[in-house]
Every structure is written in structure tokens, then in C-alpha cells.
Amino acid sequence: MSGTSLDGVDAAMVLTDGHRIDAFGKTGYRPYTAEERLVLRAALGRWHDDDVAQAAETVLSAHAALLGDFDGAEIVGFHGQTLAHEPRGRGTHQAGDGAALARALGLPVVWDFRSADVAMGGEGAPLAPFFHHACARHIGATRPVAFLNLGGVGNLTWVDPRIEAPEAEGALLAFDTGPANAPINDLVGERLGLDCDRDGALARQGRVADGALERFLAEPYFSRMPPKSLDRDDFKVIRRLVRDLSDADAAATMTAMAAAAVMRGIEHCPEPPERVLVTGGGRLNPVMMRMLDAGLDCPVEPVEAAGLDGDMLEAQAFAFLAVRVARGLPTSGPSTTGVPAPVGGGQLSRP
Template structure:
């Protein structure tokens, strides 16, 4: 196991919304957080997004994955090379296919390629080990949420909600030192993906900025009631979704009503998640792109029994939290510490995933 010391680590995340790559520096030993460093974002171009969308659902033996991997590696190399030298890089890649219990999980992009380009060791392929050992392979951020809860001085259980392409939630108790005993986490329902897809298909826009169009609509309660009966919500966690999460039926609805119904669908999934928590959280902290959608945030707050706020109110960066998490997880991988556990991914025992690739000129 690597000797415990603080490392300057660069983490990168490209989520299911396919908007671009987030990158953030974290100073950490994989247990505590010493400092947050610089951040940067590199959007995917329309052409790059088209390549990635075309490869969604593809496995490594599919010819579409080569073009997708090239997009992912090029975008990450361009962004990460802007940073000053670091001790380590955590690279998530771009999820194209996720089928735990079936074919496994597939994130496009090679950490070996990035290690050569950046001249720094890269930890990557975080999910495969968990899936091979029977876990869902997601979500992987919960142990970092536990570290954040301790960092911000939470004194009782709190919940962290991330709204990306899908939504996932972590319930964590900072009074318990070990994250694998202190977390319950799971994907809780749809996120931004369906709303973004609708805006792109109907209006040629990448998203409903601030939820402005959804705010003009009326959710269809009948369709939401049917959506809430989906068996996924009653399934005992841990559980995970891919980009094709269940969503309310919006067929035939006008744009504003369709978006309002999808927004209410996100809030419904969050509200139903509270039924699985061991005890009520003192606060729900929200990160991810969805927290910028005022309509979604208003609906979530209305359906929750605890105060709800974006993580910025705790002094955190909601846009970069997942990139920071993969920096933190990278250190845990090289130190031989677990990155997931039975109550986060459903794996039989705590497991440390990830592959470490070193640049050709570095000796072990």
C-alpha cells in the first residue's frame, strides 16, 4: 500500500449528459480533503456529441467505439494538459454501455493513452472490478460524499443528490469514520438526459436553460402517477440505471407541459428515494447540472421533508464535485483502499477498483 501522504491529484469526469469534460485538482490522501485546487471545463462540440451519441449502447467489439474513444481521449488530453503537473490523474472515461449482471460496463477512453500524453500516472476503469464481483458498478461517488460531509462539519446524517444525465443520491452519516459502513447510495431516477433530448429534438437547443420553458408548463399528474408505479422505485438499493432511465410518458404533450412533467419526474424519483434512507437526513445537498434548473429544484424542495440547497451553500463546487471525486478515488486505488461497498453498489464486500497506467518513462 502506498504510504499515506497528501497528493496533488487531477480528476476528470464526462457524464451521461454528454455536455463535456470537467476537470478539478484535489489535494488529498484518499481519506481527508486538504484543499480544493483549480478547475476547468471543456465542452464537446456538436460533432463530437454526435459521435458519442451514435456510440451509446456500444460495447468494445463494436466498430463505433473507436471513434468515440478518440473523441474522449482528445478532449481529455486537451483539457488536462492545461493544468500544472500533478502526482496522479483520475480518469473516468465516457460510459457507453452499462449492464451489470449482463455484459458488464464499458467506459470509452484509454488511461494508458492519457498517461503517455500527459506524462503522469493515470488511474482509470474504476467500475469493471466492482461489476465483475457482482456489484452494480455505480454510483462510485458516495465514499467521496462521506469525506465531504466530514469536511464541511456535518454533525448528523445528510444526503447528497447529483443530477446529471440520471440522478443518484447518497445518504451518509459523518459520525461513522469508515465510508463503507456510513453510506447508502443508489441511482434514484431520471436526471437531465430526457429533458435535454427533448429540447434538442423539438427546439434544436441543448437544454432548457434555468428550467424556463418547464416553468411555463403544467405537469401531467396522471402520467406522473403511472411513472411513480414503475418497479424500479420499489427495488431495494443499491441499484443503478444507465442513460435510458425510466421517465414519464410525454407523448403528445406540448413542449412546456412535457418539460414540466419530466422535471416532476426527477423530483418524484428523489422523493421516493427518501423511503429507503436508514433515517431522515438533516439536509439534502444538490450538485450536478440539474441544480441550475430552477423548476427542478423547486419541485424537489416541495417534495422533500428536509431543507434542500445547492452544495455551493456549503462552500463546495457543484459543477466539479464528480471530477474531484475521481481524483479522490484515484488515490484510494493506489493506496489499496475500497472505492465501493455492499451499500453503495451491492458488491459482496468492499472493493477497490481501477487500473493504474504509468507513462513509458516512469519506472515502478
Template sequence: MKGKPLWALGCMSGTSLDGVDAALIRTDGIRVLEQGPATYRPYTETEREALRAVLGRWPGPGLEAAAEVVARAHAEVIARFDTPDVVGFHGQTLAHAPRAEGTHQLGDGAALARAVGCPVVWDFRSVDVSLGGEGAPLAPIYHWAVAQGAGLTRPACFLNLGGVGNVTYVDPEAGPEALVAFDTGPANAPIDDLVRIRTGARFDEGGALAQAGQVAQPVLDRLLSDPYFLRPAPKSLDRDAFDWLAGAVADLETADAVATLTAASAASVAAGLALLPGAVDQVILCGGGRKNTTLKQFIERFSSCRVAPVETLGFDGDMIEAQAFAYMAVRVLNGLPTSFPGTTGVSTPVGGGVTSAPGG
């Protein structure tokens, strides 16, 4: 397979716990030659509860039910495609503490390879962490490929709004070694958690609740006083790094609480944009949060940057991260780096990932 364009299927289940995205691309690990079909397999509420029950857990007993959820959901979504040349399998992040215990993505790529009958590249983050990196974010190398494929000529910022927000600074005229990336702060996770508890809905659709509420400025002031927002890149966060936010808005009316958490996400993004190595022509939105109109408006207000969805570049914003792990799977097969000093803080460019063949 090495050096040849391959049809790679990437699977991503993020910290928002919504489900599994799967996207097929044809790539040689450098260029995105073709975008194929994509699909989404939502977790059921029972499956989400099984995953929520083990958030923050490290490898050990008691994870069997959650591991079965991850295995079943991924096998089902992969079965919707003709057998790809390779699968990039991220797994479900349960805990991330790169300066302490490490990083833990639930999922057995070797078992998945046997189940689906094709090679699986997985465990993308562990090698980076073992070599001193943050292990996140990993999508920046794909953002560089997207910028190349879209013909961008000026520096741009890719902003992924998942459970946690992360940014990638891309200079299209420089190589991937010039990438700078880091987690900005909380994004959808605290909003989704509060909306689910208060209303039973999965998220604030379109930002309607936030639009109707008033922002509690003291909560934003407390958030931005955290030393994290002054730390230089690269840096990364666990899903619940700012879990005190839930208590800080507990006494607010629902619309005001959602508005405050939405503004908090936008304010952390604006703080992150101020740390970029240079001015950017535009902020390109990826991930589910790009559909939250109120969040987008807050980002534009706090950062004074032009913000546009990644669809303007011809890519599917719901599937960018899934495509990224398809792309990285081929890079791993070709011995190419997937993370860099400027993206994770690793000491040298490194290609993370374990490759498992169907036969073991």
C-alpha cells in the same frame, strides 16, 4: 506516492454528454486537504453526435470515432494544468447493465497516460461489477469526505443531478462502511434530450420551460408504478432505462412536456429519499441539475426536505464528480476501498481501478 498527499486531477464526462469536467485537489485519499483549480471543456455538437451514435454499445468495432473524441477532449483538458501527480480518468459511459453484460466506459487510460506523461487511474467500475456490485454510484466515498471536511454532524443526503440522479446517505459520525447510495431515476437526460430536439437548446436553462408548463400526472403515475422505485438499495440505472418517457410526452406542448419530465425526475428523487435508512437534516444538491430552479422546487414539494446546493459547504457543485475521481485515484494508489456493500452492493469493500504509468 503511497500514503503521501498528492495533487490529483479528476476528469469526468457524464451521461448528459455536455463535456469534460476536470478538477484538481490535494488529498491523501482520506482527507480533502486543498481544492485546486478546475476547468470545463465542452463537447462540440459534432462530438456529441459521435457519442450519441454509440450510446448503448459494448466494446467492439465501430467505436473508433467516439473513442477519438474522448481521447482528444481529455488530453486537451489535462494540458491546461501543470502535470499532476496522478489523473483519475472516468471515461465516457456508453452502456451499463451490471446484471447482464457489465459496464462500459469508453476511453483508454493507458494511452492517455502516455499522452499526458503522468500516471492515470481508470476503469473504476469493472472490478466492482465482477464482484457482484452495481458498479455505481461511485461518488459516495467522496461525499463522505466532503461531509467530514465541511464539519457536518447530522446525517445528510447528497443528491447528484446528472443525466441520471443518484443519492448518498452520509452519517458524518460513522465510517464510510455506513454509506448507503443508489440511482434514483432519470434526472437531466430525458429533459435535455427533449429540449434539444424541440428547441435546439442544450437544456432547460434555470427550468424556465418547465416553470411555464403543466404536469401530466398520468405520466408520473406510470413512472412511479415501476418496480424499480420499491427495490431496496443499492441499485443503479443506465442512462436510457426509462426511455419510454420520450414517447409518453410526445403529444404534449413543449412546456408541458418539459414540466412533466422535470416533475418525473423530482418524483423519482422523492421516492428514493423514502428508502434512506433514516431522516436527513438536508438534501445537498450537486451536478448540473442543481441550477434548475423548477426541478429544485419540485423536489422540495414532493419530499418536504430542505434542499441546498453543495456550495453552502464550500465545494463547487459543477466539479464534485471530477473531484471524486481525483480522490478515488489516490485511494486506489493507496489500496483503499472505493465502493462498499451499501453503495454498490458489492460483497465486501473493494478498490476498483487500473493504474497505468506513462511508460506502460
């Protein structure tokens, strides 16, 4: 998995039949270099040009280098790097050639997970919810729980583990909550040359700007019913709202926006979750976690509290989904992406 934060590539092994999780295995991480991040950033929002071709090559080489260290894999799920996501427009675009990766690794590779869903009228995102359903059952949950991924974009999965099949009515509700770490990362990168606001150190020093949250939450996205999804660089209003703020105040305000978007999103859940399990880089930001804990009426915990790996959950998700694709099982449905009927996305390329 190479996510919208553009930090690097995560890889993880999962033993699964596509229904249940039997075991988690080896994990690994390969950070992008500063030069590689520049290449990827230059291609964001693009579809077909030299920058996109260079980004695709960067993604392929980084994945091949990391996956070369994994022995014993029978199949690989390759998400690629999302450069553009317009489900109601041009579609969705993840850079990276799965057929070329299959040749490089000598293994079957499942890739292009989102296009089939979008072609059938779905949002194409989020795609981790079917895996979250398996996780909820794996950890022994008996009441509804929510998985909150705070990556570049925030997304929420509400799971009822009492329902056996993820595609069954009432088992899942999933959607993007709003921007999360991407605007903060971009801000501290442009102003201070940093990759992120590590440990929320900058936000901790600032104060939330008066009126900013109200103007942010007035965006039409929040009045739309889920399922719904976002591109990494949606919500350009954030830049305008923090443009004249100090670095610390801007970071504090953007962190509060990410948390407020989640609070608004929780209102859509069919019933309140017993707990919210947080994955992604946002769970390592104590300022963001305190804001969520203060604003939600249930425990907010990192997924590690349930014995899961918050750094690797998305990579594990695409391993799980690869097996589902290979076995002809659906990977998304009406309550996760808004697609009219359950659909199995993904192309399978053999070496």
C-alpha cells in the same frame, strides 16, 4: 469526468491522502462541440464497433487537451465516457484508454473504475459516495446529510459523518434515484435544437400531465431496494408518456418525474437527512429545485451552500478515488453498489 449529459469534460485538482480532503485546487471545463456530441451519442448503448472506437478517440483527445493545462498533478483519475451499463448483463463500458492518456500526459492514470465492482457482483455505480463521505466530514457535518447529484441520471448518497471510514457499516447508503436531466436534454434537443432546458424556462411555462407521475412511479425500478443503478437510456416509458404533449408540458412533466424519483428514493434513507445538498446541472433548474423543496421534509440546497463546487464535485470525486486506488483502499462497498465486500476498483497505468 465526462458525464451522461454529454456536455463536456470537467477537471479538478484535489489535495488528498485518500482519506480526508486537505484542499481543493484548480478546475477547468472543456465543452464538447456539437459534432463531438453526435459522435458520442451515436455510440451510446454500443460495446464494440467503429462508432465506439470513434467515441473513445473523441473522449481521449478532449481529456488530453483539457488536462494539458493542469500543472503539478501527481496522478490523474480518468472516468471515461459511459456508453453502456448493464451490471446484471454484459457489464459496464466506459470509453477511453487510460494507458494512452498516461502516455499523452506523462503521468500515472487510474481508470476503468467500475469493472472490478461489477465483476464481483456489484452495480458498479454510483462511485462518488466514498468521496461524498469525505466531503461531509470536510464541511463539518455532525448529523446525516444527503448528496443528490442531478446529472443525466439522478443519484443519492446518504452519509453518516459520525462514522469515520466510508466502508464501515452504517456510514453510507447510495443508489440511482431515476432519470434526471438526460430525458429533458434529449427532448429539447430533438424538438427545439437546444442543449438543455436552461433555468427551467420551458418547464416553467408548462403543466404536469395528469396521471403521468403515477404511471412513471409504477415502474418496477422504484420497488427495488437499494443499492441499485441505471443506464442513461433506461426508462423508455418516459418518451411514451410525453410523446403527445406540448414542448412546455413535456418539459414540466419530465422535470416532475426527476423530482418524484428523488422523493421516492429518500424513503430508503436509514434516518432522515438533516439537509439535501444538490450537485450537477439540476441544481441550476429552479423549477426542479422548487419541486424538491416542496416535496422533501428538510432543506434542499445547492452544494455551494456548504462551500462546495457543484460543477466540479464529480471530477473531484475521481481525483480522490484515484488516490484511493493507488493506495490500495476500497472505492465501493455493500451499501453503495451492493458488492458483497468492499472493493478497490480501477487500473493504474503509468506513462
